[in-house]
Amino acid sequence: MDELSERQMQILQAIILNYLETAEPVGSRTISRRSPLGLSSATIRNEMADLEELGFIQQPHTSAGRIPSSKGYRLYVDSLLQSQRVPDEADSRVLRAMLKNKTHQLDSVLKEIGELLSVMTRYPTVVTMPRLNRTKLKHLQLIPLDEKSAILMIVTDGNIVRNHVIKVARPISADEGDRLTKVLNKHLQGLAMEEINLPIIQKLRHDLGSDQEIVSGLLDAIQATVEYADDVEMYTAGTTNILDFPEFNDISSARAVMEVFHRKDEMLAAIRGTQTAGGRNLRITIGSENELAAMQDCSVITTTYTVGGNNIGSISVIGPVRMDYGKVISTLGNMISDFQNMLETENSPDRPPDSGGDSPPDPPGTD
Amino acid sequence: MDELSERQMQILQAIILNYLETAEPVGSRTISRRSPLGLSSATIRNEMADLEELGFIQQPHTSAGRIPSSKGYRLYVDSLLQSQRVPDEADSRVLRAMLKNKTHQLDSVLKEIGELLSVMTRYPTVVTMPRLNRTKLKHLQLIPLDEKSAILMIVTDGNIVRNHVIKVARPISADEGDRLTKVLNKHLQGLAMEEINLPIIQKLRHDLGSDQEIVSGLLDAIQATVEYADDVEMYTAGTTNILDFPEFNDISSARAVMEVFHRKDEMLAAIRGTQTAGGRNLRITIGSENELAAMQDCSVITTTYTVGGNNIGSISVIGPVRMDYGKVISTLGNMISDFQNMLETENSPDRPPDSGGDSPPDPPGTD
DNA sequence: TGTTAGCACTCTTCCTCGTTGAGTGCTAAC
């Protein structure tokens, strides 16, 4: 019942390919002419009726051609995922050139990746910064600035840096800054953000000692960072690309989709909700598989990266359901492995960060 | 010739007010009925013919009512600007509450202001961060991080902080870090970014001395900051609000305008191109006064703020030409003066940093 | 039994065309 015959698969595939191209319902005659099956339109019609009954395609109205359903796309995409991905050398080169020129600021690199990806695929993209709350604190430093302010700098694993300007009641001397820096590091270094709790803060407050006004400013800044770490930073790029597609040709749907793109919480939920595909670091949600009503006409392809072990962020491409899955899967797959490569050569061994990333870390999915 | 009679002014105003409300061409009968002038539609028609000849209103087609031209709006707006602005206490309170909760990070405050403004006015907003290239360097610090990296922190006037993670060929000791920090500050402190030139760099390189590999990493980071300072950071908020308005009801214009909103260079040009209105810190560009073709159906209202003297950024509201100028002018005007106030009390006299972190602004997505 | 030709039928899309109504400009009267 769930098994399709070889011929049905071919017809389904033909319908999907044609529909991806034209955005118009596909008729039996078109398939009959275009596909190498050599069957008459009448035969195709019979098969189509079966495919429709099985839920793989649907008819917008009687006497129109067929369009793939989410279930149909799903089958298509899953079979696509099994095929071997071919690294695109041109794309890779563009990315590497970009990465090379960048200073090693993770957030700006990620922004660029989002932009690049949206230019390469012509779809909107969303990238999220690594979540900081599971990240270990690597270094803290208090830097006296002038009579009334100082900076608390917090560096986490993966060299992500956060600053807080603190107002201080009286000037802090360089020596005092060093002393406070030492105490801070002694208590907090190596802890994950989410491990910082009240008892630790209490002990810290005690050890920091004397000047309550300065100490509470410090603690406030730390607390702000910890709270902020729960938040996820997100960047979108190329959102207007979605308006290229005829399925968003009417204002109301265009509006709805643009609004979702800019609403952070919903966007994050949509990305997080993507289903894990067996084995590979690629999650795909197709059309009605999206929970969000406004996203039912979109598909989301998401991949994740890790920095310094376990704190992860994501890179997603969003397109109409009728998107070019093959292209996006390979482009995104190549990009993420290049990027992850960079992160790793960057963060551990001491090799010049130039090494050509030839083999992607994740082998093609089995099952 | 350029002088309008009192009656003409009243009619023009009536046309504009009606059009702002309905977005439909205004007929003579409407004015005759609605306005307190007590004139028949025929008389209004005669006056309208004159106003049209003078260029203040126009007809979309024969036998339609009149709509204001950019020239008409300009007259209206200029007269509006002369009237006294009434501070809106409610708005002010919202802003102050927001500013209070924020830590003193200029960029996040500005982002919030943009969001807030777009919620309050229901129009898209654009804020730009202060340009750094005229900003004086206040402090530099080199912080050794681990065996392979260090952080160069650069603080400018107005306490804007930039970090660069630098890869180093060998570990830097704390003492060496301090020494390099001292040299950096000696040469660069007090300079404006744009004043950093080759001779200064050369002297700096000489004084930094010994280890060429480390020094060149440092210099690269400084150069990157200087280059970056030329760039302007920009945030947009509420862009989809523009789609509420019937003038962007067709996809092509909606698309065009959304695209401009996300194209940084064009957006900055549009903001910079706004004309200065006499005396006040408010610049308004109306419809066809915009250079950019895609912006001819929009009006831009811009105001500027200054941080630490002369480095300035801007806050803009963008709406359809048919926007509620009165409301935006007063909202934006109030907001900028509150904000500027905050910046000044922040940067000179000493008040304790009022910490009131009770509720984070946006909780991450649930479930 | 699977495949195909033929045919009647269903819908959408597009064009045309008349109607309606808002609004104008002009003229003549007040």
Place this chain on the structure above:
DNA sequence: GTTAGCACTCAACGAGGAAGAGTGCTAACA
């Protein structure tokens, strides 16, 4: 200077009809 009246214009709307794409079904064929 103001107003009533009237002929005229033009966009918007909807009905009606033709065109065309595509279907399902039936009957014939290999």
